[in-house]
Amino acid sequence: MSRIEKVNTFVLRHRLAERFRFAQWEYAERRVCLVKVTAQGGAFGWGEGYGPAGVVRAGIDFLAPLLLGRDPLEQETLWQAMFRRSFDFARQGVLLGALSALDVALWDLKGKLLDQPVSVLLGGRKRESVRAYATGLYFRECADLPAALAAEAAAHRAAGFDAVKMKVGLGVEHDHANVRAVREALGPNAALMIDANHAFSGVEAADLARRAAPHGIAWFEEPLSPDDCDGYAELRRKTAIPIAAGECEARRAGFLRLFNGRCVDIAQPDICAAGGLTETKKIADMAYTFGVELAPHCWGTGIAMAAALHLLGNLDVVPGRLEERDPWLEFDRTENSLRDELTQPAFRAQNGRVAVPDRPGLGIEVDQGALERYGEAERSKV
Numbered sequence: 003m004s005r006i007e008k009v010n011t012f013v014l015r016h017r018l019a020e021r022f023r024f025a026q027w028e029y030a031e032r033r034v035c036l037v038k039v040t041a042q043g044g045a046f047g048w049g050e051g052y053g054p055a056g057v058v059r060a061g062i063d064f065l066a067p068l069l070l071g072r073d074p075l076e077q078e079t080l081w082q083a084m085f086r087r088s089f090d091f092a093r094q095g096v097l098l099g100a101l102s103a104l105d106v107a108l109w110d111l112k113g114k115l116l117d118q119p120v121s122v123l124l125g126g127r128k129r130e131s132v133r134a135y136a137t138g139l140y141f142r143e144c145a146d147l148p149a150a151l152a153a154e155a156a157a158h159r160a161a162g163f164d165a166v167k168m169k170v171g172l173g174v175e176h177d178h179a180n181v182r183a184v185r186e187a188l189g190p191n192a193a194l195m196i197d198a199n200h201a202f203s204g205v206e207a208a209d210l211a212r213r214a215a216p217h218g219i220a221w222f223e224e225p226l227s228p229d230d231c232d233g234y235a236e237l238r239r240k241t242a243i244p245i246a247a248g249e250c251e252a253r254r255a256g257f258l259r260l261f262n263g264r265c266v267d268i269a270q271p272d273i274c275a276a277g278g279l280t281e282t283k284k285i286a287d288m289a290y291t292f293g294v295e296l297a298p299h300c301w302g303t304g305i306a307m308a309a310a311l312h313l314l315g316n317l318d319v320v321p322g323r324l325e326e327r328d329p330w331l332e333f334d335r336t337e338n339s340l341r342d343e344l345t346q347p348a349f350r351a352q353n354g355r356v357a358v359p360d361r362p363g364l365g366i367e368v369d370q371g372a373l374e375r376y377g378e379a380e381r382s383k384v
């Protein structure tokens with residue numbers, strides 16, 4: 003039996019050439035905490051946590067001693083040990099991001115030890131590639147935002163995407179003008195999602211839904227505060243646009259609240275925040291039981307992307323039929339060298355689809371040069 007010997011964290015930072023904004027704040031840099039879990043004999047797995055990188059790192063430091071000396075193949079038992087240790091004060095939040103990072107790393111390690119891709123270990127590969135939608139169309143300083151967004155939308159379309167997600171949340175009037183410009187640029191056949199990052203009141207969200215609906219909206223993401231479960235259910239009754247949310251939720255218990263409340267048509271757990279692959283697989287099974295689609299939130303490096311691809315490669319899509327729809331991969335197209343340079347092979351969308359990695363573990367290699375280029379101090383928890 004192999005034993006876990008070492009846990010190392012890496013905080014990486016990339017300063018953006020151009021700042022961009024969404025409804026809640028502005029990005030001037032991308033920063034992430036990675037974790038490497040090494041077993042006796044030298045096999046290792048990579049994970050990353052979603053959330054403020056320094057806090058994720060502190061969480062990993064707290065949880066890592068629970069893993070040392072344990073069998074890395076028992077990743078679910080290890081999940082339970084980490085969760086039991088943190089349950090009283092961190093049922094959701096950044097500490098779960100740390101737990102998620104470690105869980106993803108354990109899946110990567112398990113796959114390498116067993117010489118199998120994570121998607122096979124999750125239960126099997128239902129598909130070799132998934133549909134990807136381009137995430138972009140953020141706000142930025144410019145004289146004519148609708149025109150700038152339209153130009154960016156056209157570029158995504160030219161790059162082969164037939165689905166794009168744009169930001170809303172500036173205010174209903176502005177948002178409607180932006181949606182109209184982007185729809186015109188995309189043409190009628192591309193899917194268009196809108197994402198408010200919980201910026202609206204119920205009245206505003208219903209107003210924007212009513213005005214945006216004629217432009218053909220594939221889903222309305224996080225229209226309301228994640229705490230406003232009843233508001234989500236009420237909005238769902240008012241609009242035919244599918245409602246999506248869940249990137250601020252964690253664990254089965256968090257999603258059960260959304261499902262019991264009939265709050266969403268599409269659930270969006272972030273694997274690197276909601277409890278790792280172990281927990282997100284269970285959330286996916288719950289979503290299926292409630293007839294809710296799953297479209298994981300994905301906003302990180304190639305490690306997060308690979309984790310999402312393996313989950314989606316295995317996912318049983320609701321409701322299931324002969325000609326079933328593929329699940330969606332969130333494919334961030336904003337500037338991010340960490341995403342582009344850290345892992346090999348690079349993820350590429352071809353005709354709007356991204357291949358599920360088929361090598362052991364997550365199926366990616368982390369580039370040492372990128373770790374050094376973007377890394378702050380590495381820390382080891384031995």
Ligand code: CA
Pocket residue numbers: 197199223224249
């Ligand atoms: Ca979002």
